[in-house]
Amino acid sequence: MAHRRRWMSKRELLSGDAVAAFLGVSPGWARAGEALERIYSFADYSAAVGFVMRVALAAERRDHHPDMLLSWGKVRVSWSTHDAGGITGLDAEMATLCDRLHVG
Ligand SMILES: C[C@H](O)[C@H](O)[C@H]1CNC2=NC(N)=NC(=O)C2=N1
Numbered sequence: 739m740a741h742r743r744r745w746m747s748k749r750e751l752l753s754g755d756a757v758a759a760f761l762g763v764s765p766g767w768a769r770a771g772e773a774l775e776r777i778y779s780f781a782d783y784s785a786a787v788g789f790v791m792r793v794a795l796a797a798e799r800r801d802h803h804p805d806m807l808l809s810w811g812k813v814r815v816s817w818s819t820h821d822a823g824g825i826t827g828l829d830a831e832m833a834t835l836c837d838r839l840h841v842g
Pocket residue numbers: 801802803804817818819820821822
């Protein structure tokens with residue numbers, strides 16, 4: 739499937755420079771070991787739950803899944819490609835998608 743190959747080809751590790759370039763244009767995101775991480779804030783618990791659900795549905799569509807830690811008014815999202823053992827282009831892309839889902 740063409741669309742699937744497109745996602746798969748992004749499951750290659752990014753260089754340190756490429757990760758730094760991503761972080762330079764992605765406020766809020768940081769490198770946490772072998773993952774990209776950001777903490778989002780929300781007005782209350784249910785707004786945070788709604789965000790987690792939107793991210794989860796997007797993750798299922800792309801067969802690429804983040805770690806998410808839900809707290810009251812707060813969600814910590816962590817993207818890493820387990821198959822590759824680190825941060826890939828797909829992680830950067832999904833992080834950007836999270837930012838769009840956060841703004842609404
Ligand atoms: C079989 C399936 O495509 C793989 O297990 C996918 C599912 N979701 C995934 N999500 C993440 N974050 N990393 C992976 O390596 C990964 N692999």
